[in-house]
Amino acid sequence: MGSLISLISGLASGEAMAAVQRARTTAILYGLAGLFALCGVGFLIGAAYIWLTARYGPLATSLGFGVGFLVIAGLILVIRKLVVSMRSRRRARRRQADMTAMGITAALALLPVLAKSKGGLGVLAAPALAALAYAVYRENTKPRPPKRDPDET
Structure with a gap:
């Protein structure tokens, strides 16, 4: 063996x-x-x-090549900055979705324990009603436009 x-x-x-x-x-x-x-x-x-x-001529060609290479370098930096910001937003959305999924999983795991506890469904109903009320409030309120200063016009 x-x-x-x-x-x-x-x-x-x-x-x-x-x-x-x-x-x-x-x-x-x-x-x-x-x-x-x-x-x-x-x-x-x-x-x-x-x-x-x-x-x-040599001067015009040197200036053209110099400006051309500087423009290319600037474009590379701008594109890199845009890509990094898109990736960070994507990571933030993914992280938020993961945290939401973990929160829901934890809540579902605790649901049977809380349902059997002394407080029973009352312990679960209060936070659920508060979350529902907040969602209704956010949906029905519109953001107000900023007040304009009369001295600006």
């Missing part, structure tokens, strides 16, 4: 080592491909610069 376990563990560890080796090789190859792609993009930018310098 011991030799079977050692054989299985040897196979498993051999498979794990082979998977690690394949992952390492893949990462190295992707890194090299990315490096060569960046070099290619650099040469293309250089070629565009040379072509535009012959057409518009």
Whole structure:
């Protein structure tokens, strides 16, 4: 039995080592491909610069490239900020839904215990009626527009 376990563990560890080796090789190859792609993009930018310098002059081309790269950087930062805010709102909604589900689960778990207690359903009825009254109040009240200062107009 011991030799079977050692054989299985040897196979498993051999498979794990082979998977690690394949992952390492893949990462190295992707890194090299990315490096060569960046070099290619650099040469293309250089070629565009040379072509535009012959057409518009070195100062105008340098200013154009500088402004273009700054605009691209600004767009990247704006897009990143929008994505982060969308993700944080999504996380907040998910967290709120999880908390609501946990609250409902806890309430349902305590329901039989409270129903059998000395106070009985009276203990449950008061908070339920208060929550219902608050929901009706919120639904029927409209937010008032802010008062305008007569000196502003």
